[in-house]
Amino acid sequence: MKPAQARAMWLLRNEIYTHLDEAELFAAECGPYLSEATETIRLLVGDLVAVVRKVVGQHGETIEGRCGFCGWPWPCESIDTIHQTLREPGSAFAQIANDN
Numbered sequence: 001m002k003p004a005q006a007r008a009m010w011l012l013r014n015e016i017y018t019h020l021d022e023a024e025l026f027a028a029e030c031g032p033y034l035s036e037a038t039e040t041i042r043l044l045v046g047d048l049v050a051v052v053r054k055v056v057g058q059h060g061e062t063i064e065g066r067c068g069f070c071g072w073p074w075p076c077e078s079i080d081t082i083h084q085t086l087r088e089p090g091s092a093f094a095q096i097a098n099d100n
């Protein structure tokens with residue numbers, strides 16, 4: 001993999017983790033909580049971010065430019081889908097990113 005490709009892949013992964021960090025931080029800083037349901041939703045956001053973070057962690061580029069987990073050309077379908085979903089205009093992830 002060429003240095004420029006490696007840098008692009010690092011930026012892609014970093015952008016995904018930044019979106020996840022922002023969502024996790026936003027949920028953690030919400031308060032005061034109005035109800036038990038709101039607290040449960042806050043905890044669910046943290047759990048969902050942890051799930052996505054684990055999936056992203058499984059998929060990584062090899063020196064041959066493929067995903068070491070699923071074998072697809074990098075970025076694989078999983079990473080591409082997660083990245084596109086996090087950047088989808090109008091999503092809460094995009095809204096949080098625009099507010100920061």
Ligand SMILES: [Zn+2]
Binds near residue numbers: 060
């Ligand atoms: Zn993959």
